[in-house]
Amino acid sequence: MATHQHPVVYLRPSGRFTRLNLRDLHEYRDLLYFLVWRDVKVRYKQTVLGAAWAILQPLLTMVAFSIFFGRLAKVPSDGIPYPVFAYAALLPWTLFAYSMTEAGNSLVGSQNLITKVYFPRLVIPIAAVLGGLVDFGVSFCVLIVLMFYYGITPTLAILTIPLFIVLAVATALSVGLWLCALNVRYRDVRYTIPFLTQFWLFLTPVAYSSSMVSPRWRAVYGLNPMAGVVEGFRWALLGKKETPGPMLAVSVVVVVTLLIGGLYYFRRLESTFADNV
Amino acid sequence: MSQTAIRLEGLGKAYAITHGVQSRLKYGSLRDSLANGVRRVFRGRGNEDDPAELFWALKDVSLEVARGEILGVIGRNGAGKSTLLKILSRITEPTEGLGEIHGRIGSLLEVGTGFHPELSGRENIFLNGTILGMRRAEVLRNFDAIVDFAEIEQFLDVPVKRYSSGMYVRLAFAVAVHLEPEILVVDEVLAVGDAEFQRKCLEKLRSIGGQGRTILLVSHNMAAIRAICTRGIVLSKGRIVAEGPVNAVADQYLAGALAGALAGALAGIGSDHSVETGRFVVDDISIRSLEGSVIKTFDPVEILVTMTAKTDVSDPGLAVAVLGADHHRLAGLDIKDFRTLQPMREGERATMGFRIEQFPFLPGAYYLEIRVGEMAEWSLELAGDPLRFDVVETPVYGGRRLTQSMHGTVALRARAIVSPEQ
Numbered sequence: 021m022a023t024h025q026h027p028v029v030y031l032r033p034s035g036r037f038t039r040l041n042l043r044d045l046h047e048y049r050d051l052l053y054f055l056v057w058r059d060v061k062v063r064y065k066q067t068v069l070g071a072a073w074a075i076l077q078p079l080l081t082m083v084a085f086s087i088f089f090g091r092l093a094k095v096p097s098d099g100i101p102y103p104v105f106a107y108a109a110l111l112p113w114t115l116f117a118y119s120m121t122e123a124g125n126s127l128v129g130s131q132n133l134i135t136k137v138y139f140p141r142l143v144i145p146i147a148a149v150l151g152g153l154v155d156f157g158v159s160f161c162v163l164i165v166l167m168f169y170y171g172i173t174p175t176l177a178i179l180t181i182p183l184f185i186v187l188a189v190a191t192a193l194s195v196g197l198w199l200c201a202l203n204v205r206y207r208d209v210r211y212t213i214p215f216l217t218q219f220w221l222f223l224t225p226v227a228y229s230s231s232m233v234s235p236r237w238r239a240v241y242g243l244n245p246m247a248g249v250v251e252g253f254r255w256a257l258l259g260k261k262e263t264p265g266p267m268l269a270v271s272v273v274v275v276v277t278l279l280i281g282g283l284y285y286f287r288r289l290e291s292t293f294a295d296n297v
Numbered sequence: 298m299s300q301t302a303i304r305l306e307g308l309g310k311a312y313a314i315t316h317g318v319q320s321r322l323k324y325g326s327l328r329d330s331l332a333n334g335v336r337r338v339f340r341g342r343g344n345e346d347d348p349a350e351l352f353w354a355l356k357d358v359s360l361e362v363a364r365g366e367i368l369g370v371i372g373r374n375g376a377g378k379s380t381l382l383k384i385l386s387r388i389t390e391p392t393e394g395l396g397e398i399h400g401r402i403g404s405l406l407e408v409g410t411g412f413h414p415e416l417s418g419r420e421n422i423f424l425n426g427t428i429l430g431m432r433r434a435e436v437l438r439n440f441d442a443i444v445d446f447a448e449i450e451q452f453l454d455v456p457v458k459r460y461s462s463g464m465y466v467r468l469a470f471a472v473a474v475h476l477e478p479e480i481l482v483v484d485e486v487l488a489v490g491d492a493e494f495q496r497k498c499l500e501k502l503r504s505i506g507g508q509g510r511t512i513l514l515v516s517h518n519m520a521a522i523r524a525i526c527t528r529g530i531v532l533s534k535g536r537i538v539a540e541g542p543v544n545a546v547a548d549q550y551l552a553g554a555l556a557g558a559l560a561g562a563l564a565g566i567g568s569d570h571s572v573e574t575g576r577f578v579v580d581d582i583s584i585r586s587l588e589g590s591v592i593k594t595f596d597p598v599e600i601l602v603t604m605t606a607k608t609d610v611s612d613p614g615l616a617v618a619v620l621g622a623d624h625h626r627l628a629g630l631d632i633k634d635f636r637t638l639q640p641m642r643e644g645e646r647a648t649m650g651f652r653i654e655q656f657p658f659l660p661g662a663y664y665l666e667i668r669v670g671e672m673a674e675w676s677l678e679l680a681g682d683p684l685r686f687d688v689v690e691t692p693v694y695g696g697r698r699l700t701q702s703m704h705g706t707v708a709l710r711a712r713a714i715v716s717p718e719q
Binding site: 028029030031032033034048050051053054055058061062065066132133134135136137138139291292294295 | 305308312383384385386387388389390391392393394395396397398399402404406407410411413415416420423424427428429430431432433
C-alpha cells in the first residue's frame with residue numbers, strides 16, 4: 021500500500037513488560053466498525069421483534085418496578101413520577117448489563133477468528149460493548165415520550181448526558197475486559213456473569229434512589245460506578261436538585277482505574293489467547 | 298529496502314501438555330487455580346514445578362525467504378506447518394527465537410473466516426475483508442474484482458447461508474486473494490472448489506508471485522506445490538529437514554514418506570526377501586524412474602527383475618503388468634514380444650526387464666505384477682504378490698489434485714483447443 025508504510029514486524033516471545041500500544045487499534049478501526057455493524061445487523065435480522073426488543077426489555081422492567089416498588093412498596097422517588105424515575109435508570113443499566121455480558125463472552129465467542137486471523141484482540145470486546153449503544157439509542161426515544169407524558173422539561177443539565185453514557189460504556193468495558201480475558205482461561209466466568217449482573221443490579225440505585233443512603237456514605241456508594249452513572253442520568257434528565265458530585269467523582273476514579281488495569285491485563289494475556297481459547 | 302521478506306532465527310514454539318484429568322487438558326477451572334494458589338502458599342514458593350510437560354511443535358527453525366519467492370512448506374500432519382504459519386501471521390507468539398517480517402503480511406489459514414451466514418454476500422465481503430486486514434477503502438476498490446472472481450454477481454444480496462458450498466468457497470477465496478499484501482501466507486485452501494475454480498486460484502497465486510510478492514504455501518497437494526512454488530522446505534517433528542528447489546525437495550520428501558509408508562510392501566523387493574517360483578528364485582524386483590528418487594508421470598521408467606534359475610530353463614519368460622489400486626490390469630508387457638532369450642543353466646543369474654519411455658499413468662497408487670517361467674512349457678508363475686508403488690503428485694494438468702473417478706489412470710499429453718481462438 022502506498023498510503024501507509026509497513027515497518028518491520030518482529031516476532032519474539034513477549035517479555036514481562038506490557039505496552040498498551042493503542043495505535044494498533046486505530047489501524048483496525050474499520051474492522052471495529054464492521055464487527056459492531058455485524059452484531060447489530062445480525063441481532064435485528066434474526067429476531068422477529070427486532071428493534072422492539074431494545075424497547076421491551078427496559079419498558080417491561082419499568083412496569084414491573086412501578087407496580088411492585090412504586091405502588092406497593094412505595095419506594096420514594098425524589099418527587100419524580102416513579103415510572104420515569106425507574107426508566108431513566110433502567111436505560112443506562114440495561115446498556116451496562118448488556119454490554120458487559122456481551123464483552124465478557126466476546127473472546128470465547130470469537131474463537132474461530134482468534135485462532136485464524138491476526139488483529140488486535142481488543143477490537144473484539146470493544147465491538148461487543150459498542151453494540152449495546154444502538155439498543156440504547158432506540159430505548160432512549162421511549163424516555164423522551166415518557167418525559168413528555170409526565171410533563172418533565174429537561175434543564176440545561178441534559179447536555180451532560182453524553183458524559184454519563186461514556187461513563188456507562190467505560191464501566192461495561194473495564195469490567196468486560198477483565199471478564200473476557202479471564203473467560204479464556206477459566207470457563208467458570210461464563211456462569212459468573214449472569215449472577216454478577218443480577219447482584220450488581222441490587223447494589224445500584226435503579227429501583228430506589230441513592231438518597232436513601234445517608235449523605236455520609238454517598239461517596240463510598242460511588243465505589244459502584246454504576247451508582248454514579250444512574251444518579252447522573254436522573255440528574256441530567258429529570259432535573260433532580262442535588263448534583264451527584266462527590267459520588268460521581270469516586271465513580272470516575274474507580275472506572276479509570278479498572279479500565280487501565282483491564283487494558284493492561286488484557287494486553288498481557290493477549291498473546292496467549294489463540295493458544296488457550 | 299532489503300530484499301529479505303522473512304527472516305527467522307531459531308524459532309521455537311512449545312505447548313504445555315498437562316498430565317492428569319482429561320478435562321483439565323485445555324481449560325483450567327478457576328477452582329483448580331485457586332486451589333493451586335493456596336497450596337503454593339502453604340508449601341512456600343520455589344516449589345513450582347508443574348506436572349506440565351513441554352511439547353515443541355516447532356524447534357530451531359531458521360529460514361530466510363527473499364522478496365518475490367514462493368515457498369512451499371511440506372510435511373506430514375503434525376509436522377509443525379500450521380504452527381509456523383500461525384507464528385508468521387502473528388496469531389500466536391514464538392516461545393523462543395526471533396522473526397522479522399518485512400512488509401504487510403496477509404494470511405489465509407482458512408477459507409471464509411468470519412463469514413456470517415445471515416449476512417449477504419455483499420456484506421460478508423466487507424466484513425471478511427476487514428477481518429483479513431483490509432481497510433474499507435481497499436475493499437471498495439477491489440469490490441468488483443472480488444465479485445467477478447467469485448462469479449456470484451446475481452447472488453450478491455442473498456444471505457450466504459443460502460449459497461452452495463462452491464459459491465461460498467469461491468467468495469471466501471476471492472476476498473482473500475484480493476488482499477494485496479506483500480507477503481501472503483496460505484494454508485491448505487486449494488483443496489476446495491471445482492476444477493475451473495482451482496485452476497483460477499492457482500493462476501491467481503502464480504500471478505501474485507509474479508508481481509514480486511512473497512508467498513508461503515502449505516498444501517498436501519504436491520502437484521499444486523510443484524506447480525506454483527520455486528523453493529520448498531520440509532518440516533518434520535517441528536524442524537526443517539530439507540530445503541531447496543521445490544521439485545528436488547518434493548521428490549525427497551515423497552521418497553521418504555513412501556519409504557516409511559511402504560516399508561512393508563517394499564520389503565518383498567529387497568534382495569534378502571527373495572521370492573521362489575517353480576523354476577526361479579527371484580532375487581530382486583525394482584521399478585524406478587531414471588529422473589529422480591520417485592516415479593512421476595511421463596518419466597522414463599525401468600522395471601527390472603533379477604532371477605536365478607533353480608533348474609535348467611530352455612526358454613525363460615518374463616511378463617510384467619501394471620495393476621490399478623483395485624488390482625485391475627492396466628497394461629502389460631511380455632518380453633517374448635520383444636526378443637528371444639538365451640536358455641539359462643541351473644544356478645545362472647540374469648537381470649531383465651523393460652524401459653518405458655514415458656510412464657503413462659496419473660499420480661496414484663499402483664501395483665506391479667511379475668510373472669516368470671519356462672515358455673517351453675507355457676508356464677508363467679506369479680513372483681509373489683503384486684508390489685505396490687506410487688506415482689507421486691505432479692502438475693500433470695495444471696496443478697489440481699486429480700481424482701481417478703474423473704481422470705482415470707492413464708495420463709494423456711494434451712492441450713486445449715478452442716476455435717475460434719479467444
